[in-house]
Amino acid sequence: MVRRSRIGLLAHQGWPNQRIGAQLGTSRPTVLLWRSRFAAGGPSALEQDAPRGPSPQRLDPAQIKAIVERTWHTTPPDATHWGTRTLAKACGVSHMTVARIWDAHGLQPHRVRTFKLSRDPALVAKLTDVVGLHLNPPDKALVLGVDEKSQIPALDRTQPGLPMKPGRCGTLTHDYLRHGTTSLLAALNVAVGLVIGGCFARQRHEKFLKFLRQSDRQPPPELALHLIVDNNGTPKHARVRPWLAAHPRFRLHFTPTGSS
Secondary structure: OOOHHHHHHHHHHHHHHHHHHHHOOOOOHHHHHHHHHHHHHHHHHHOOOOOOOOOOOOOHHHHHHHHHHHHHOOOOOOOOOOOOHHHHHHHHHHHHHHHHHHHOOOOOOOOOOOOOOOOOOOOHHHHHHHHHHHHOOOEEEEEEEEEEEEEEEEEEEOOOOEEEHHHHHHHHOEEEEEEEEEEEEEEEEOOOEEEEEEEEOOHHHHHHHHHHHHHHOOOOOOOEEEEEEOOOOOOOOHHHHHHHOOOEEEEEEOOOOOOO
């Protein structure tokens, strides 16, 4: 706006076009353009550029719809999903055109998210119990998230690994010796980042009882313990229920089957 206004002022003072361009750091055609715009429309003509017509490469709505429909409902014969270049070649447009259409419609064919619907008949009750525990936590209580990982391979690398150094990551040999498997049973206290747990040779109810006794010793005794556990058979064993009944400090909250 300042440069356009100065072009008009210097032209009004009688400066030649070449000299105006040299003074303002622009070209003679630019000076001629804005002098003519000012002569035709006055000061308001300097406020904005002249309207431009539609791009000759703009696609009509029917062709855009066809590209979107093809992205939604088809796949290429030799791939799992369309790419910008493969779809552009199939539709006779540029790959940048396909990219702009995908961006405008929020399409990302290369991304896939997984899902699973729980078939647990007690889904609503368990979900209400676990979510309600977070939304309305009890007083003087500690909530622990309990999980177990079974069949963890105990591996011994054939050679010692090398530590990380500037410009190089840590290294491990690709070959190893297997020393059986172990099962990890742990509880996480999110508030303080404390992990209570241990590794056991097998996944049995006796190990779960040992874990409960360990959990009973570590937190302060005045706190009630609410454990969010998976919906498997170990916490529901016939010998676990009497122990829980004798220790009212504990309360188990089961997650629905098939949930995470």
